[in-house]
Structure formats: structure tokens, C-alpha cells
Amino acid sequence: MSSRRGVVILGAGNVASALAPALDAAGYSIRQVFSRDIQNAVTLAETLGSAEPIDRLDAVVGDAEFYIVSLTDKAIADIAGQLKGTGGLWMHTSGGIPANELAPASGDYGVLYPLQTFSKGRPVDFADVPVFIEANTPGNLEKIREIAEKISKIVSEADSNKRLRLHAAAVFACNFVNYLWSNADAILAEGGESLEVLYPLIKETLAKAIAISPYAAQTGPARRGDSAVTERHVTVMTPRQATLYRLLAQEIADTYLKDIPL
């Protein structure tokens, strides 16, 4: 164990591209960045001192202290199988995958899950990102906690089930919400407007949801049971938007007017 050193980053996507620089800045030595697309590996490695970009798994060093897997969920078990018995402390960064999918790669494994949305080219201050950790032993948990606390001020434990719940809620609160904003943007663009006109509304919607809870903050024609306006609204939408609109309006009406639990 004592001869192991440094960190291998497996992945060069949105999460890896935010996490690796944070680790680098915290003093960890990133030895390699792996991506199936060498250009992605090169781009990320260039931001990380002397990290080596690689695109073949047989080039992964066998003596790193930490292996961090930031790949799509379905690639995690696959890569742990292909790098069977490598050893070192392995962790993945996924919200939805149990820790033990890494077990083939090493007897020491866990999770370091940053609950944030990352996009390449958009810097995020990792210190403010909530990080949820899990490991297969108390000793490994402390090692992962040490890493997490060097990059974030907000570190908590979460087992696989709690993490799955956090991730599922995040998909509603982030991915799906963002998709609705895209639709609002498209509806406005079709009339020569921009989403900017809605920024005061969007900001107040968020502030109010935080202040009094989103359930209490719900307003709008669907909550009031105003179906006439629904019929007018769909006239300015594409068929896809109209279908989505009707469905969400019905969901809100079911919740607030028929008292059907969420």
C-alpha cells in the first residue's frame, strides 16, 4: 500500500472535468486520465500538471493509490471487470450505482458523489458542492472522507439507497426543470421573445419555493382549475409542447383539485 501513489481518473466527461481540477488544486497528483476518446483525455490532462492522457485500459497504471471512475453508469461495472484485481482504493461518482459494482477491481472501494450539475467549460466552485460518500469499510470511508473534505465544505454519508433517492430527486429538480425552461425558451423564441423576459419570474418562483415550500407555492391556471386557458395556451405551442403541457396541467389539477397524493 505504501508504494501506491497518486490518482487515476477514469473518464473525461462533465463530472471528471470538474472533479479532477479540484483534486489537482487540493494537492493530489493526477497521474493519468483515461477516455475512450483520446482528445477528451488530452483536453482534461492538459489542465492537470503532468497527467498522462490515455485511451487504452491496458495502459492504466497498476500502482495508483486512488482510482476514480467518472463514466456513464453502464460503463462502471464493465471497467471494474476489465481492470480486475488492480487494487488501490476505487471510487465512482455516480448517484445511481451501488458501490459494490467496483468490487472486481479492488477489495477497497466506495463512492464520492458530487450532487451538482456540471458542464464542461463552466467552472463550478467545488467547495460549495454537496458531496455524499460511502465505502465498503470504515477505514475506506475515512480515506474517502479525507479526499472529499479537501475539495468540498459539505460532505455527508449516504448509502446506495439514500444516494439513489438524492439522484432521483435531483433529476426532477434539475434535469427535468431545465427541460421545461428549454420549452419555455422555445415558445418565446417562436414569438421573437427571449427567455430573459421570464428571469424575474423564474427567480421569484425559486425564492418562493425555498421560502414556503414548492407545494405551498404552487400557482397558475392548472391549480385554479382554469381549463379554458389551457385550450388557448396550446394554440401557441408545437404538438409536442401541447401534449406535455396538457399532461402536466392534469397532474397539477389531480394533485390540488382532486387531492391525489404525489
Next chain:
Amino acid sequence: MSSRRGVVILGAGNVASALAPALDAAGYSIRQVFSRDIQNAVTLAETLGSAEPIDRLDAVVGDAEFYIVSLTDKAIADIAGQLKGTGGLWMHTSGGIPANELAPASGDYGVLYPLQTFSKGRPVDFADVPVFIEANTPGNLEKIREIAEKISKIVSEADSNKRLRLHAAAVFACNFVNYLWSNADAILAEGGESLEVLYPLIKETLAKAIAISPYAAQTGPARRGDSAVTERHVTVMTPRQATLYRLLAQEIADTYLKDIPL
């Protein structure tokens, strides 16, 4: 015309309860507040100097200068018909209703539409609320503009079609988004967590959407085509949430992976 004076507010709901105090603060004399529920009329009137709370339409004074209708969309035409020929300058505050639904009440009418979400008990600084105006004559438009500019810094013209589009987009960006936050909150509550843990994520989601557009900012398993995580996520949801989740995940996949236009 010169003997007409003051303002009658028809409605005592969320919009009226934000708009009437802003008009009062701008120096307008609110003479009456009408609501079918007298208690609502009383509660709002109490915040407005000497306004009289009323719950019968035959008590509405006939010599006000301005009549502002902040009722549900379906009540607007009804009340204009019941107060036929009252005269004065009438305006409603609805995003989805044409101005001319007020025509029975007066030959002078228009719209003063505040594009914001209002909830009673939550103060909003009206100065920062975008207000869209429309009227049946240039002279009436200038009168409505004068009122709007006394209460808001952001006043623009919008005809009924543009207003309908703004309102439809606002339903996506505000009402529907808020409903998704409610669902996230419920998913977390079921596991003993609170929505608070997602605030950094929610704030960054909004900041990123503003910075690079929501379309470009889209991330998450649905965009990546990761259907395995969808199947795990639904295990921590109620059947209603699971149905909504699958539908929105499919919409995102259709948009980003099949390139189907919004």
C-alpha cells in the same frame, strides 16, 4: 370623464393582493375591493387606507376612473357583462384573455398584465415585475402606461397573442417547474431528507441555464441515454412520480438523442 375618480379593484386573490397595495403606494385612491368572499375583500381592503370591501356587484360604484379586474380568467367576461355600460377605463390583469372581453363594461379598456407569480402573504417588489400593457385605443394605452410606469420599472406593450405566448411560457417556466420541485421534495421527504440538500444544485441549474441557455445546459441520465438508471430511480418513487419521470425522461431522450424538435 372629469368627475370620475379613483380605482375599483375587482378581485382579492393573489394578483389583486399584490397589485392593489402597489397602486395604493403609488398614490392611487382605491375606493372599493370586490370579492365574492367578503372576508377576502375585507382582508385586502384593510391594507388600503379607506377602501370599501364589497361582495355584491350591484354595490360597485359607477363613477370610478379605473376598474381593474383581477379574477380567474373565466370570470372576466362574466363580470364585464354584469357591469355592462359602467364606463371608465377597464383593465384586466390576465395573461390569457383578450382585452375585448371587457368591452361590454366600457368603450375604454385594456390590459395590465404583471408577469410574476404572486402568493398572498409573500411581498413582491412590484418595481421589478415586468408589466405588459395593451389597450383598445392609443389614448387608453397611454393612460394604462402611466399607471404601469408608476408601479413598475419594466413596462412593455404586448398584444393578446404575444401576451398569450408569454403566459404559456411562464406556465412551463414557473408553474410546471415548481410542480417538479414539489415532486423532488416529496421523494426526498420519503427518505427523511429535505429539499434543502438540492438548493446548490437548483441554483446552479438556473445560473447555468441563464449563462448558456437551458437547451445547451441539459445534462443527466435521460440526455445520456442511460435507461438503466431510470429503472433504478423509479424504485424510490410513487407510481405517479414514476409515470411522470418516465415520460419526461423519454421527452428528453427524443429531443437530444433522436433530434426531434421541441
